[in-house]
Amino acid sequence: MIKSMTGFGRGSTDEEGGRFTVEIKTVNHRYFDLNIKMPKAFIALEDRMRKLIKQKVNRGKIDVFITQNNYEKQGVNAVLNEALADSYVQCLNKIKERYNIEEKLSVSLIAKFPEIIALKQEEEDLEILWEKLKDLLEEAVNTLVSMREKEGIKLQQNIFIKCDYIKSLLDKIEKRSPQVVIEYKQKLNNRLSELMQDYTVDENRLAMEIALFADKACLDEEIVRLNSHLIQVKDTLNLDEPVGRKLDFIVQEMNREANTIASKSNDLDIANYVLNIKNEIEKIREQIQNIE
Known part of the structure; x- marks a missing residue:
């Protein structure tokens, strides 16, 4: 199940004479960036906190706030x-x-x-302090992860819809591509007939020209690759592991294939289809920036 990198979790308890609170929030970030703000009494426990959070959060900018309010100033x-x-x-x-x-x-x-x-x-015993903190930290992290998973499901569904739309546009391009060569042949014949009314057109030369155009305008390879990338995106989104960086690479390749199709095509309809494809790819890229 994929996870978003945005979320919030909180754990708190009321003890005799005071309140103990742990809050954690995360936003998207390229790496694991953890910052903990806490009372000096907890500094010796920072390494344990990091290990606990790292077990369930793999990527993102994570801010943890720990507060302890002693109403009666015990000790x-x-x-x-x-x-x-x-x-x-x-x-x-x-x-x-x-x-x-x-x-x-x-x-x-x-x-x-x-x-x-x-x-x-008076300094509290570290082990007793850790037992109090551990439960609250786990509660906050579990709430955070749950929120990230829920948002991850929405991101996954949205990206699936966009992939299906791109696939429909590719199908239109694939259907339109052979027709472009036929139309080019007709236009070339008509143009030559206008310019060379009293001369015979060399059919071999004409066939060679059309063959060169057909080879240059062939989009089969790019369409196959882009369809393959769409399948990779869906398969990757179904993995039970952090996939954000992998998806980012796949989307770069999708954009590259779309650019190649645009540069090889001389047809207005295909150009419009590619423009819509690039627009959807950019939307997917923006969504992926928030996937762990």
Whole structure:
């Protein structure tokens, strides 16, 4: 089943005193580009997160947002920096002695100095933290993958319709192609009759000219190849693996064959058919840019 590269997933839980949330969103990208924004406490778990996401997401620009809101600030303590406080007191006493200041030192004065009292949050056990995070991350990724699969089905159906339309246009070109040679022969005969009324036309020379035109205007090879590419697109879309890059290559080849048909044809009807084919190929190419 093909997957789109666009999706969103979310997992959250309410614990005693706080909320834990994981959000993940993806958009199309040529490679696997993962960016995780999280609290410092989770940095040691980043490698595990990447491996878990990589198991289910193969390509795209992936942004992960992890938040932890502690309503009661559990595990937060005030810590006294004793060495720094001692240093401040010594400096203040020296100032008093040097300038004969009678004022007494107060606790409130010392506590106002930077970093004398700091808030320190107790570190959580990494394994316990990972157990909380893993379940939520899996929930978010599974939701994301489900959304990508649903959009992938729509993309697949749309591309199938476009391939069928291109096939119908190719059938018209194949049917029209022999008629172009016949019409060229008639036009050439009529033109020569007008220009050479008193002269006999060399039938061998005329036959050679028509044969050269027929060979140059023959579209059989290009039509067969383009039909083959249409089958390859459908077969590839039915594979149960990432197919975006492969499809991108096939579509390039389809466009090349369409250009060759356009350059070899001298017929207005075929030129219009090719114009519509190229338009549909471009639409397919745009759709494929969002397939994993």
